[in-house]
Amino acid sequence: MNDTAHFIVEGMSCGGCVSKLKSALEAVPGVSEADIVLDGGKVTVTYDSAVLKPAAITDTIEDTGFDVVS
Numbered sequence: 001m002n003d004t005a006h007f008i009v010e011g012m013s014c015g016g017c018v019s020k021l022k023s024a025l026e027a028v029p030g031v032s033e034a035d036i037v038l039d040g041g042k043v044t045v046t047y048d049s050a051v052l053k054p055a056a057i058t059d060t061i062e063d064t065g066f067d068v069v070s
């Protein structure tokens with residue numbers, strides 16, 4: 001079932017960071033879409049909760065080099 005998770009992420013400074021994180025998130029099995037707003041570091045991820053836990057999304061964000069604030 002599709003679920004949506006919201007994160008505030010620090011460390012993105014330009015469009016390159018946004019596309020890097022978007023591609024990393026959308027490459028995770030179970031993630032269907034990642035919407036990222038650079039201003040404020042707002043990240044919204046649509047994912048299948050039967051496949052993936054939100055903690056795995058947090059790990060992906062941190063592994064890509066950014067900090068999850070909340």
Ligand SMILES: [Cu+2]
Nearest residue numbers: 013014016017
């Ligand atoms: Cu950048």
